[in-house]
Amino acid sequence: xxxxxTLNTRDMAKSLNNGGCGECQTSCSCGIANQPCEKK
Amino acid sequence: xxxxxxQNGYNIVVDVYSGxxxxxxxxxxxxxxxxxxxxxRADIAPQLLAKYKDHxxxxxxxxxxxxxxxxxxxxxxKLFAPDIYESHAFxxxxxxxxxxxxxxxxxxxxxxxxxxxxxxxxxxxxDAGLMSFxxxxxxxxxxxxxxGTRHNLEVDFFGGEPLMNFEVCKQLVAYARSIEKQHNKNFxxxxxxxxxxxxxxxxxxxxxxxYNVVLSLDGRKEVNDRFRKDLAGNGSYDRIVPKFxxxxxxxxxxxxxxxxxxxxxNVDFTNDLFHMADDLGFxxxxxxxxxxxxxxxxALTEEDLPRLYDQYELLAKDMLRREKAGKPIxxxxxxxxxxxxxxxxxxxxxxxxxxxxxxxxxxxxxxxxHQFVGDAAYxxxxxxxxxxxxxxxxEFKLCNVYARPGCKDCWARLYxxxxxxxxxxxxTGDIHGxxxxxxxxxxxxxxCALMIKVAESLDPDLAPAHxxxxxxxxxxxxxxxx
Numbered sequence: 001x002x003x004x005x006t007l008n009t010r011d012m013a014k015s016l017n018n019g020g021c022g023e024c025q026t027s028c029s030c031g032i033a034n035q036p037c038e039k040k
Numbered sequence: 041x042x043x044x045x046x047q048n049g050y051n052i053v054v055d056v057y058s059g060x061x062x063x064x065x066x067x068x069x070x071x072x073x074x075x076x077x078x079x080x081r082a083d084i085a086p087q088l089l090a091k092y093k094d095h096x097x098x099x100x101x102x103x104x105x106x107x108x109x110x111x112x113x114x115x116x117x118k119l120f121a122p123d124i125y126e127s128h129a130f131x132x133x134x135x136x137x138x139x140x141x142x143x144x145x146x147x148x149x150x151x152x153x154x155x156x157x158x159x160x161x162x163x164x165x166x167d168a169g170l171m172s173f174x175x176x177x178x179x180x181x182x183x184x185x186x187x188g189t190r191h192n193l194e195v196d197f198f199g200g201e202p203l204m205n206f207e208v209c210k211q212l213v214a215y216a217r218s219i220e221k222q223h224n225k226n227f228x229x230x231x232x233x234x235x236x237x238x239x240x241x242x243x244x245x246x247x248x249x250x251y252n253v254v255l256s257l258d259g260r261k262e263v264n265d266r267f268r269k270d271l272a273g274n275g276s277y278d279r280i281v282p283k284f285x286x287x288x289x290x291x292x293x294x295x296x297x298x299x300x301x302x303x304x305x306n307v308d309f310t311n312d313l314f315h316m317a318d319d320l321g322f323x324x325x326x327x328x329x330x331x332x333x334x335x336x337x338x339a340l341t342e343e344d345l346p347r348l349y350d351q352y353e354l355l356a357k358d359m360l361r362r363e364k365a366g367k368p369i370x371x372x373x374x375x376x377x378x379x380x381x382x383x384x385x386x387x388x389x390x391x392x393x394x395x396x397x398x399x400x401x402x403x404x405x406x407x408x409x410h411q412f413v414g415d416a417a418y419x420x421x422x423x424x425x426x427x428x429x430x431x432x433x434x435e436f437k438l439c440n441v442y443a444r445p446g447c448k449d450c451w452a453r454l455y456x457x458x459x460x461x462x463x464x465x466x467x468t469g470d471i472h473g474x475x476x477x478x479x480x481x482x483x484x485x486x487x488c489a490l491m492i493k494v495a496e497s498l499d500p501d502l503a504p505a506h507x508x509x510x511x512x513x514x515x516x517x518x519x520x521x522x
Contacts, residue, residue: 003068003106004053006118006511007497009378012059012387012454013117013124019383025194026141026392028409028460037380038192 203237235280259312394436446474
Protein backbone atom coordinates (compact mmCIF):
# COMPACT_ATOMS: atom_id res chain seq x y z
CA UNK A 1 0.00 0.00 0.00
CA UNK A 2 1.32 3.40 -0.96
CA UNK A 3 -0.23 5.39 1.86
CA UNK A 4 -0.34 2.95 4.78
CA UNK A 5 2.27 0.59 6.22
CA THR A 6 0.95 -1.96 8.68
CA LEU A 7 3.27 -3.42 11.29
CA ASN A 8 3.23 -7.13 11.98
CA THR A 9 1.06 -7.52 15.08
CA ARG A 10 -0.63 -10.46 16.75
CA ASP A 11 -4.21 -10.77 15.50
CA MET A 12 -6.41 -10.16 18.53
CA ALA A 13 -9.52 -11.72 17.01
CA LYS A 14 -7.64 -14.92 16.18
CA SER A 15 -6.25 -15.02 19.70
CA LEU A 16 -9.80 -15.68 20.91
CA ASN A 17 -9.27 -19.17 19.49
CA ASN A 18 -5.56 -19.70 20.01
CA GLY A 19 -5.04 -17.77 23.25
CA GLY A 20 -6.03 -18.20 26.85
CA CYS A 21 -3.64 -21.03 27.72
CA GLY A 22 -2.62 -19.22 30.93
CA GLU A 23 1.07 -20.04 30.65
CA CYS A 24 2.06 -16.36 30.77
CA GLN A 25 3.27 -14.75 33.97
CA THR A 26 1.25 -12.45 36.16
CA SER A 27 2.02 -8.87 35.31
CA CYS A 28 2.29 -6.09 37.85
CA SER A 29 3.94 -0.82 38.94
CA CYS A 30 6.12 -6.71 32.98
CA GLY A 31 2.89 -4.82 32.45
CA ILE A 32 0.11 -6.39 30.39
CA ALA A 33 1.15 -5.18 26.96
CA ASN A 34 4.77 -6.02 27.63
CA GLN A 35 3.97 -9.58 28.61
CA PRO A 36 5.49 -12.19 26.33
CA CYS A 37 3.20 -15.03 25.33
CA GLU A 38 4.58 -18.25 26.80
CA LYS A 39 2.30 -20.66 24.97
CA LYS A 40 4.03 -23.99 24.51
CA UNK B 41 -12.24 2.33 17.83
CA UNK B 42 -9.00 3.87 16.59
CA UNK B 43 -6.41 6.23 18.04
CA UNK B 44 -4.37 8.60 15.88
CA UNK B 45 -1.33 10.59 16.95
CA UNK B 46 1.84 12.14 15.58
CA GLN B 47 5.21 11.71 17.21
CA ASN B 48 8.84 12.02 16.14
CA GLY B 49 7.82 12.62 12.52
CA TYR B 50 5.58 9.56 12.29
CA ASN B 51 1.82 9.48 11.75
CA ILE B 52 0.51 6.53 13.73
CA VAL B 53 -2.90 4.88 13.75
CA VAL B 54 -3.74 2.27 16.39
CA ASP B 55 -6.70 -0.01 15.78
CA VAL B 56 -7.89 -0.88 19.27
CA TYR B 57 -9.73 -4.17 18.82
CA SER B 58 -7.56 -5.83 16.19
CA GLY B 59 -4.31 -4.72 17.82
CA UNK B 60 -3.07 -3.44 14.45
CA UNK B 61 -0.60 -0.57 14.26
CA UNK B 62 -0.33 1.47 11.07
CA UNK B 63 2.22 4.08 9.98
CA UNK B 64 0.53 6.35 7.45
CA UNK B 65 1.28 9.40 5.31
CA UNK B 66 -0.39 12.78 5.84
CA UNK B 67 -3.14 12.11 3.33
CA UNK B 68 -4.08 8.77 4.87
CA UNK B 69 -3.90 10.30 8.35
CA UNK B 70 -6.47 12.92 7.37
CA UNK B 71 -8.61 10.47 5.40
CA UNK B 72 -8.79 8.01 8.30
CA UNK B 73 -9.78 10.85 10.62
CA UNK B 74 -12.63 11.82 8.28
CA UNK B 75 -13.85 8.22 8.04
CA UNK B 76 -13.65 7.89 11.83
CA UNK B 77 -15.69 11.07 12.25
CA UNK B 78 -18.48 9.55 10.16
CA UNK B 79 -18.02 11.92 7.23
CA UNK B 80 -20.23 10.85 4.29
CA ARG B 81 -18.08 9.06 1.74
CA ALA B 82 -19.03 11.49 -1.02
CA ASP B 83 -17.75 14.40 1.05
CA ILE B 84 -14.33 12.97 1.92
CA ALA B 85 -12.53 13.45 -1.40
CA PRO B 86 -13.71 17.07 -1.87
CA GLN B 87 -12.65 17.93 1.68
CA LEU B 88 -9.21 16.39 1.16
CA LEU B 89 -8.77 18.08 -2.23
CA ALA B 90 -9.60 21.41 -0.61
CA LYS B 91 -7.12 20.84 2.21
CA TYR B 92 -4.33 19.76 -0.16
CA LYS B 93 -5.02 22.35 -2.87
CA ASP B 94 -1.46 23.64 -2.56
CA HIS B 95 -0.06 20.11 -3.02
CA UNK B 96 -0.33 19.29 -6.73
CA UNK B 97 0.92 15.75 -6.10
CA UNK B 98 -2.33 14.99 -4.25
CA UNK B 99 -4.82 14.19 -7.00
CA UNK B 100 -8.35 12.83 -7.06
CA UNK B 101 -6.90 9.48 -8.14
CA UNK B 102 -4.44 9.58 -5.25
CA UNK B 103 -7.26 10.16 -2.79
CA UNK B 104 -9.33 7.34 -4.27
CA UNK B 105 -6.29 5.08 -3.99
CA UNK B 106 -5.89 6.05 -0.34
CA UNK B 107 -9.57 5.41 0.42
CA UNK B 108 -9.27 2.02 -1.29
CA UNK B 109 -6.41 1.17 1.07
CA UNK B 110 -8.60 2.11 4.03
CA UNK B 111 -11.45 -0.02 2.68
CA UNK B 112 -9.12 -2.97 2.20
CA UNK B 113 -7.75 -2.78 5.75
CA UNK B 114 -11.27 -2.39 7.12
CA UNK B 115 -12.38 -5.49 5.22
CA UNK B 116 -9.38 -7.37 6.62
CA UNK B 117 -10.41 -6.43 10.16
CA LYS B 118 -7.28 -4.33 10.71
CA LEU B 119 -8.95 -0.92 10.81
CA PHE B 120 -12.18 0.08 12.57
CA ALA B 121 -12.43 -3.50 13.87
CA PRO B 122 -15.48 -4.05 16.09
CA ASP B 123 -15.37 -5.03 19.75
CA ILE B 124 -16.09 -8.76 19.68
CA TYR B 125 -14.67 -9.48 23.14
CA GLU B 126 -17.13 -7.99 25.62
CA SER B 127 -19.27 -11.12 25.85
CA HIS B 128 -16.17 -13.13 26.77
CA ALA B 129 -15.24 -10.79 29.60
CA PHE B 130 -18.17 -11.83 31.73
CA UNK B 131 -17.45 -15.54 31.53
CA UNK B 132 -14.47 -14.86 33.71
CA UNK B 133 -16.12 -15.71 37.02
CA UNK B 134 -16.58 -19.31 35.89
CA UNK B 135 -13.15 -19.74 34.39
CA UNK B 136 -10.68 -21.95 36.15
CA UNK B 137 -7.67 -20.11 37.47
CA UNK B 138 -4.55 -21.42 39.12
CA UNK B 139 -2.15 -19.60 41.40
CA UNK B 140 0.92 -18.73 39.35
CA UNK B 141 2.91 -16.48 41.63
CA UNK B 142 3.38 -15.46 45.23
CA UNK B 143 4.87 -12.33 46.69
CA UNK B 144 6.53 -13.46 49.91
CA UNK B 145 6.72 -10.66 52.44
CA UNK B 146 9.63 -12.21 54.27
CA UNK B 147 10.25 -9.02 56.25
CA UNK B 148 7.85 -6.38 57.48
CA UNK B 149 10.69 -4.18 58.53
CA UNK B 150 13.26 -2.11 56.70
CA UNK B 151 16.71 -0.61 57.12
CA UNK B 152 15.68 2.46 55.15
CA UNK B 153 13.00 5.01 55.97
CA UNK B 154 11.87 6.22 52.54
CA UNK B 155 9.20 8.86 53.02
CA UNK B 156 7.18 7.96 49.92
CA UNK B 157 7.06 4.20 50.66
CA UNK B 158 3.58 2.73 50.03
CA UNK B 159 4.48 0.06 52.59
CA UNK B 160 4.84 2.63 55.39
CA UNK B 161 8.56 2.02 55.86
CA UNK B 162 8.09 -1.70 55.43
CA UNK B 163 5.54 -2.35 58.16
CA UNK B 164 2.41 -1.96 56.01
CA UNK B 165 0.66 0.06 58.73
CA UNK B 166 0.97 -2.86 61.14
CA ASP B 167 3.46 -4.67 63.31
CA ALA B 168 7.05 -5.31 62.32
CA GLY B 169 7.86 -8.97 61.80
CA LEU B 170 9.91 -11.57 59.95
CA MET B 171 8.50 -14.60 58.15
CA SER B 172 9.51 -17.90 59.71
CA PHE B 173 10.85 -20.74 57.58
CA UNK B 174 7.80 -22.82 58.51
CA UNK B 175 5.39 -20.14 57.26
CA UNK B 176 7.38 -19.65 54.06
CA UNK B 177 7.59 -23.41 53.52
CA UNK B 178 3.83 -23.68 53.88
CA UNK B 179 3.41 -20.82 51.38
CA UNK B 180 5.49 -22.70 48.80
CA UNK B 181 3.45 -25.86 49.42
CA UNK B 182 0.25 -23.79 49.02
CA UNK B 183 1.56 -22.53 45.68
CA UNK B 184 2.33 -26.04 44.43
CA UNK B 185 -1.05 -27.35 45.60
CA UNK B 186 -2.96 -24.54 43.87
CA UNK B 187 -0.97 -24.23 40.65
CA GLY B 188 -2.60 -27.06 38.71
CA THR B 189 -0.47 -28.33 35.86
CA ARG B 190 1.44 -25.08 35.50
CA HIS B 191 5.18 -25.79 35.34
CA ASN B 192 6.74 -22.40 36.06
CA LEU B 193 6.00 -20.83 39.44
CA GLU B 194 7.15 -17.31 40.30
CA VAL B 195 8.08 -16.31 43.84
CA ASP B 196 9.30 -12.83 44.75
CA PHE B 197 11.17 -12.10 47.96
CA PHE B 198 9.68 -8.80 49.02
CA GLY B 199 9.18 -6.59 52.04
CA GLY B 200 9.96 -4.32 53.70
CA GLU B 201 13.52 -5.27 52.96
CA PRO B 202 13.78 -9.00 52.27
CA LEU B 203 17.51 -9.17 52.91
CA MET B 204 16.76 -8.47 56.58
CA ASN B 205 15.56 -12.09 56.57
CA PHE B 206 18.17 -13.48 54.20
CA GLU B 207 18.66 -16.78 56.05
CA VAL B 208 15.00 -17.67 55.54
CA CYS B 209 15.23 -16.66 51.86
CA LYS B 210 18.10 -19.11 51.43
CA GLN B 211 16.27 -21.87 53.31
CA LEU B 212 13.12 -21.40 51.23
CA VAL B 213 14.99 -21.60 47.94
CA ALA B 214 16.76 -24.74 49.12
CA TYR B 215 13.41 -26.25 50.11
CA ALA B 216 11.84 -25.34 46.76
CA ARG B 217 14.75 -26.84 44.84
CA SER B 218 14.43 -30.05 46.87
CA ILE B 219 10.79 -30.62 45.92
CA GLU B 220 10.29 -28.97 42.52
CA LYS B 221 11.30 -31.96 40.39
CA GLN B 222 8.95 -34.41 42.10
CA HIS B 223 6.06 -32.01 41.46
CA ASN B 224 7.16 -31.19 37.89
CA LYS B 225 7.59 -27.54 38.81
CA ASN B 226 10.24 -24.93 38.13
CA PHE B 227 10.48 -22.15 40.71
CA UNK B 228 11.58 -18.80 39.32
CA UNK B 229 12.71 -16.62 42.21
CA UNK B 230 13.09 -12.86 42.15
CA UNK B 231 14.40 -10.43 44.73
CA UNK B 232 13.38 -6.81 45.28
CA UNK B 233 15.94 -5.00 47.43
CA UNK B 234 17.05 -1.54 48.50
CA UNK B 235 20.65 -2.72 48.36
CA UNK B 236 21.75 -1.93 51.90
CA UNK B 237 22.06 -5.59 52.85
CA UNK B 238 23.88 -6.77 49.73
CA UNK B 239 27.03 -8.76 50.55
CA UNK B 240 29.25 -11.03 48.50
CA UNK B 241 27.21 -13.95 49.80
CA UNK B 242 23.96 -12.28 48.69
CA UNK B 243 25.44 -11.60 45.25
CA UNK B 244 26.53 -15.21 44.82
CA UNK B 245 23.14 -16.50 45.99
CA UNK B 246 21.07 -14.05 43.92
CA UNK B 247 23.06 -14.71 40.78
CA UNK B 248 22.70 -18.46 41.24
CA UNK B 249 19.06 -18.65 42.34
CA UNK B 250 17.19 -15.53 41.18
CA TYR B 251 16.33 -15.21 37.53
CA ASN B 252 15.66 -11.53 38.07
CA VAL B 253 16.41 -8.89 40.68
CA VAL B 254 14.87 -5.45 41.19
CA LEU B 255 17.30 -2.91 42.59
CA SER B 256 15.82 0.27 44.04
CA LEU B 257 17.66 3.44 43.02
CA ASP B 258 16.07 6.78 42.17
CA GLY B 259 18.87 8.09 39.97
CA ARG B 260 21.11 11.05 40.72
CA LYS B 261 22.59 11.18 44.22
CA GLU B 262 20.66 14.26 45.31
CA VAL B 263 17.43 12.79 43.94
CA ASN B 264 17.92 9.37 45.51
CA ASP B 265 18.96 10.78 48.87
CA ARG B 266 16.01 13.14 49.11
CA PHE B 267 13.74 10.22 50.03
CA ARG B 268 15.84 7.06 50.29
CA LYS B 269 17.36 7.68 53.71
CA ASP B 270 18.21 5.43 56.61
CA LEU B 271 16.64 5.71 60.05
CA ALA B 272 19.26 8.31 61.04
CA GLY B 273 18.35 10.47 58.04
CA ASN B 274 21.45 9.68 55.99
CA GLY B 275 21.13 9.17 52.24
CA SER B 276 21.75 5.69 50.84
CA TYR B 277 23.28 6.44 47.41
CA ASP B 278 26.96 6.12 48.31
CA ARG B 279 26.37 2.82 50.09
CA ILE B 280 24.13 1.09 47.57
CA VAL B 281 25.50 2.12 44.17
CA PRO B 282 28.83 0.23 44.45
CA LYS B 283 26.93 -2.85 45.67
CA PHE B 284 24.47 -2.66 42.79
CA UNK B 285 27.31 -2.28 40.29
CA UNK B 286 29.12 -5.28 41.76
CA UNK B 287 25.96 -7.39 41.72
CA UNK B 288 25.04 -6.49 38.13
CA UNK B 289 28.57 -7.07 36.88
CA UNK B 290 28.56 -10.50 38.51
CA UNK B 291 25.18 -11.44 37.00
CA UNK B 292 26.77 -12.06 33.64
CA UNK B 293 23.76 -11.00 31.63
CA UNK B 294 21.03 -12.46 33.84
CA UNK B 295 17.96 -10.30 34.35
CA UNK B 296 17.90 -7.24 36.57
CA UNK B 297 16.12 -3.91 36.77
CA UNK B 298 17.16 -0.62 38.29
CA UNK B 299 13.83 0.55 39.66
CA UNK B 300 13.44 4.20 40.56
CA UNK B 301 10.58 6.40 41.68
CA UNK B 302 10.21 9.97 40.48
CA UNK B 303 8.24 12.66 42.25
CA UNK B 304 7.21 16.28 41.85
CA UNK B 305 10.79 17.17 42.83
CA ASN B 306 12.36 15.49 39.77
CA VAL B 307 9.93 15.79 36.91
CA ASP B 308 13.08 15.79 34.73
CA PHE B 309 13.41 12.08 35.47
CA THR B 310 15.17 11.26 32.21
CA ASN B 311 18.25 12.85 33.74
CA ASP B 312 18.09 10.16 36.41
CA LEU B 313 17.73 7.41 33.82
CA PHE B 314 20.62 8.80 31.79
CA HIS B 315 22.72 9.10 34.95
CA MET B 316 22.14 5.43 35.69
CA ALA B 317 22.96 4.50 32.09
CA ASP B 318 25.87 6.82 31.30
CA ASP B 319 27.53 7.39 34.67
CA LEU B 320 26.79 4.13 36.47
CA GLY B 321 26.69 1.63 33.60
CA PHE B 322 23.22 0.18 34.11
CA UNK B 323 21.23 -0.65 30.97
CA UNK B 324 17.99 -2.22 32.31
CA UNK B 325 15.98 0.67 33.68
CA UNK B 326 12.61 1.48 35.15
CA UNK B 327 11.38 4.77 36.58
CA UNK B 328 7.92 4.97 38.07
CA UNK B 329 5.73 7.96 38.95
CA UNK B 330 5.15 8.18 42.69
CA UNK B 331 1.67 7.21 43.86
CA UNK B 332 0.94 9.09 47.04
CA UNK B 333 -1.74 11.16 48.72
CA UNK B 334 -2.77 14.14 46.58
CA UNK B 335 -1.53 17.34 48.14
CA UNK B 336 1.59 15.82 49.66
CA UNK B 337 4.70 17.77 48.65
CA UNK B 338 6.10 14.95 46.51
CA ALA B 339 2.81 14.24 44.70
CA LEU B 340 2.78 14.77 40.95
CA THR B 341 0.34 17.44 39.81
CA GLU B 342 -1.74 18.15 36.71
CA GLU B 343 0.69 20.98 35.98
CA ASP B 344 3.52 18.42 35.84
CA LEU B 345 1.88 16.39 33.06
CA PRO B 346 3.08 18.38 30.00
CA ARG B 347 6.64 18.13 31.31
CA LEU B 348 6.24 14.41 31.93
CA TYR B 349 4.92 13.90 28.40
CA ASP B 350 7.96 15.73 27.02
CA GLN B 351 10.24 13.58 29.15
CA TYR B 352 8.72 10.34 27.91
CA GLU B 353 9.08 11.48 24.28
CA LEU B 354 12.65 12.62 24.91
CA LEU B 355 13.43 9.21 26.39
CA ALA B 356 11.93 7.36 23.41
CA LYS B 357 13.93 9.41 20.91
CA ASP B 358 17.11 8.99 22.92
CA MET B 359 16.61 5.23 23.10
CA LEU B 360 16.41 5.12 19.30
CA ARG B 361 19.61 7.17 19.12
CA ARG B 362 21.35 4.76 21.49
CA GLU B 363 20.10 1.76 19.54
CA LYS B 364 21.53 3.19 16.32
CA ALA B 365 24.82 3.79 18.12
CA GLY B 366 24.92 0.14 19.17
CA LYS B 367 24.52 0.92 22.87
CA PRO B 368 20.84 0.29 23.60
CA ILE B 369 19.16 0.66 26.96
CA UNK B 370 15.92 -0.97 28.05
CA UNK B 371 13.08 0.97 29.63
CA UNK B 372 10.56 -1.29 31.33
CA UNK B 373 7.45 0.43 29.99
CA UNK B 374 8.68 0.59 26.41
CA UNK B 375 9.04 -3.17 26.06
CA UNK B 376 6.42 -4.28 23.55
CA UNK B 377 6.28 -7.48 21.55
CA UNK B 378 3.70 -6.69 18.91
CA UNK B 379 4.00 -9.94 16.97
CA UNK B 380 4.11 -12.37 19.89
CA UNK B 381 2.55 -10.40 22.72
CA UNK B 382 -0.36 -11.27 24.97
CA UNK B 383 -3.59 -12.80 23.69
CA UNK B 384 -6.89 -11.02 24.14
CA UNK B 385 -7.76 -13.04 27.26
CA UNK B 386 -4.69 -11.64 28.99
CA UNK B 387 -5.43 -8.16 27.68
CA UNK B 388 -8.91 -8.27 29.17
CA UNK B 389 -8.20 -9.98 32.47
CA UNK B 390 -5.28 -7.92 33.68
CA UNK B 391 -2.50 -8.49 36.15
CA UNK B 392 -3.87 -11.55 37.96
CA UNK B 393 -4.01 -10.03 41.43
CA UNK B 394 -6.27 -11.89 43.83
CA UNK B 395 -6.57 -14.92 41.58
CA UNK B 396 -3.29 -15.89 39.92
CA UNK B 397 -1.08 -13.76 42.14
CA UNK B 398 -1.22 -13.27 45.89
CA UNK B 399 0.90 -11.69 48.60
CA UNK B 400 1.78 -13.58 51.77
CA UNK B 401 2.44 -11.66 55.00
CA UNK B 402 5.09 -12.75 57.51
CA UNK B 403 2.27 -14.44 59.44
CA UNK B 404 0.92 -16.37 56.44
CA UNK B 405 -2.10 -14.24 55.59
CA UNK B 406 -3.05 -13.96 51.92
CA UNK B 407 -3.87 -10.68 50.16
CA UNK B 408 -4.67 -9.95 46.49
CA UNK B 409 -1.28 -8.29 46.02
CA HIS B 410 1.49 -6.52 47.90
CA GLN B 411 -0.33 -3.19 47.71
CA PHE B 412 -3.39 -4.51 49.58
CA VAL B 413 -1.40 -5.93 52.49
CA GLY B 414 -2.41 -4.33 55.76
CA ASP B 415 -5.99 -3.58 54.68
CA ALA B 416 -8.04 -6.14 56.62
CA ALA B 417 -10.99 -5.75 54.27
CA TYR B 418 -8.88 -7.35 51.54
CA UNK B 419 -7.63 -10.40 53.41
CA UNK B 420 -8.28 -13.48 51.25
CA UNK B 421 -7.34 -16.20 53.74
CA UNK B 422 -4.07 -17.78 54.80
CA UNK B 423 -1.59 -20.34 53.56
CA UNK B 424 -2.92 -23.08 55.87
CA UNK B 425 -6.64 -22.76 55.12
CA UNK B 426 -6.26 -21.35 51.61
CA UNK B 427 -8.59 -18.74 50.14
CA UNK B 428 -11.54 -18.54 52.53
CA UNK B 429 -12.92 -15.22 51.31
CA UNK B 430 -14.09 -16.63 47.98
CA UNK B 431 -16.43 -13.70 47.37
CA UNK B 432 -13.45 -11.36 47.35
CA UNK B 433 -11.53 -13.67 45.03
CA UNK B 434 -14.50 -13.73 42.64
CA GLU B 435 -14.64 -9.94 42.77
CA PHE B 436 -11.04 -9.86 41.57
CA LYS B 437 -11.78 -12.48 38.92
CA LEU B 438 -14.34 -10.10 37.49
CA CYS B 439 -12.18 -7.04 37.90
CA ASN B 440 -11.30 -6.78 34.22
CA VAL B 441 -11.28 -3.94 31.75
CA TYR B 442 -14.97 -4.37 30.89
CA ALA B 443 -15.92 -4.03 34.57
CA ARG B 444 -14.59 -0.46 34.64
CA PRO B 445 -17.00 2.08 33.15
CA GLY B 446 -14.18 4.62 33.08
CA CYS B 447 -12.31 2.50 30.52
CA LYS B 448 -15.18 2.24 28.04
CA ASP B 449 -13.95 4.86 25.59
CA CYS B 450 -10.21 4.53 26.18
CA TRP B 451 -8.09 3.51 23.20
CA ALA B 452 -5.44 1.95 25.48
CA ARG B 453 -7.84 -0.41 27.26
CA LEU B 454 -6.35 -3.56 25.73
CA TYR B 455 -2.82 -2.41 26.56
CA UNK B 456 -3.45 -1.93 30.29
CA UNK B 457 -6.43 -4.25 30.92
CA UNK B 458 -8.00 -1.65 33.16
CA UNK B 459 -4.98 -0.73 35.21
CA UNK B 460 -3.96 -1.40 38.78
CA UNK B 461 -6.75 -2.38 41.18
CA UNK B 462 -4.81 -1.07 44.18
CA UNK B 463 -4.22 2.32 42.59
CA UNK B 464 -7.91 2.45 41.66
CA UNK B 465 -8.90 1.68 45.24
CA UNK B 466 -6.60 4.31 46.69
CA UNK B 467 -7.67 6.95 44.15
CA THR B 468 -11.42 6.28 44.04
CA GLY B 469 -12.28 3.96 46.93
CA ASP B 470 -13.26 1.19 44.50
CA ILE B 471 -11.14 -1.48 42.81
CA HIS B 472 -13.35 -0.99 39.74
CA GLY B 473 -12.50 2.70 39.63
CA UNK B 474 -9.96 4.41 37.44
CA UNK B 475 -6.81 6.19 38.64
CA UNK B 476 -7.06 8.84 35.94
CA UNK B 477 -3.64 10.42 36.51
CA UNK B 478 -2.01 7.03 36.07
CA UNK B 479 -4.06 6.50 32.91
CA UNK B 480 -2.76 9.72 31.38
CA UNK B 481 0.83 8.70 32.05
CA UNK B 482 0.19 5.16 30.83
CA UNK B 483 -1.32 6.31 27.53
CA UNK B 484 1.68 8.54 26.88
CA UNK B 485 4.07 5.68 27.56
CA UNK B 486 2.22 3.37 25.17
CA UNK B 487 2.26 6.07 22.47
CA CYS B 488 6.03 6.33 22.90
CA ALA B 489 6.52 2.56 22.95
CA LEU B 490 4.51 2.19 19.74
CA MET B 491 6.45 5.03 18.12
CA ILE B 492 9.67 3.14 18.86
CA LYS B 493 8.20 0.08 17.15
CA VAL B 494 7.18 2.13 14.12
CA ALA B 495 10.68 3.63 13.94
CA GLU B 496 12.27 0.21 14.24
CA SER B 497 10.07 -0.94 11.38
CA LEU B 498 10.58 2.02 9.03
CA ASP B 499 13.97 3.58 9.84
CA PRO B 500 16.49 2.04 7.42
CA ASP B 501 19.15 2.14 10.14
CA LEU B 502 17.01 0.04 12.48
CA ALA B 503 14.67 -2.06 10.33
CA PRO B 504 17.17 -4.81 9.38
CA ALA B 505 17.43 -5.79 13.04
CA HIS B 506 13.64 -5.85 13.46
CA UNK B 507 12.43 -8.05 10.63
CA UNK B 508 9.74 -9.43 12.95
CA UNK B 509 7.90 -6.11 12.68
CA UNK B 510 7.71 -6.16 8.89
CA UNK B 511 4.27 -7.14 7.61
CA UNK B 512 4.03 -10.37 5.67
CA UNK B 513 2.86 -9.09 2.30
CA UNK B 514 0.23 -11.14 0.46
CA UNK B 515 0.73 -14.11 2.75
CA UNK B 516 -2.75 -15.45 2.06
CA UNK B 517 -3.56 -15.08 5.74
CA UNK B 518 -3.81 -18.81 6.37
CA UNK B 519 -3.39 -18.28 10.09
CA UNK B 520 -0.55 -20.76 10.30
CA UNK B 521 1.74 -18.22 11.91
CA UNK B 522 -0.75 -17.71 14.71
